[in-house]
Amino acid sequence: MYIKRLVLLVTLLFCGLLHGQENIRTVEKFIDAFNRHDVNAMLAMTTPDIHWMSISAQQLSIETSTQAQLRDAMTSYFESVPSARSRLRSIDSSGAFVYTLEEATWLSRDEQKSQCSIAVYEFNEQKIRHVWYFPAHSCGK
Known part of the structure; x- marks a missing residue:
């Protein structure tokens, strides 16, 4: 009985790790699609009711509620x-969450700009269902 429980526990932990790695790969692919400006590829990785939210101070803003x-x-x-463009710094x-530190870059009047933000992605059946973006800040070095 002890060995069956141990095998079950190891199996559950391993499955959780695999889902975590799959979710991480999905976020990496999502950022890659973002960098290619491939909106259709981005949408393919989301649920139909994707909620994209911004958090600032004590305010939560729902930016989108659908694909x-x-x-x-x-x-x-x-x-x-x-x-x-965006790159994952970490x-x-x-569980069902992937958390990142993302560095956004863009040109403004021929000058390279950048800022960082923490983001949390929640998954449902291997698709991104919720994204929370926290306030942008200087990336530091």
Whole structure:
């Protein structure tokens, strides 16, 4: 009986680690699609009811609640900031969540700009369901 429980525990831990690694890979692919400005590829990694939220001080703003809203927001963003790119400075997972430190870069009047933000992605059935973006800050070195 003890060995069966141990095998079950190890199996559950291993499955959790595998899902965490799969979720991390999905976020990496999501950022890659962002960098290519491939909105359709980004949407393919999300649930139909994707909620994209921004957190600032004591305010939570829901930016999108559907894939259609995310499509419109990303299309508009890429049109207004064609040099927009992002890179993952760090990434890890815990359960259904992946948390990152992302560095955004863009050109403004021929000058390279950057800022960092912490983001948390929540997964449902291997798709991104919720994203929370925290206030942007200087990346430091």
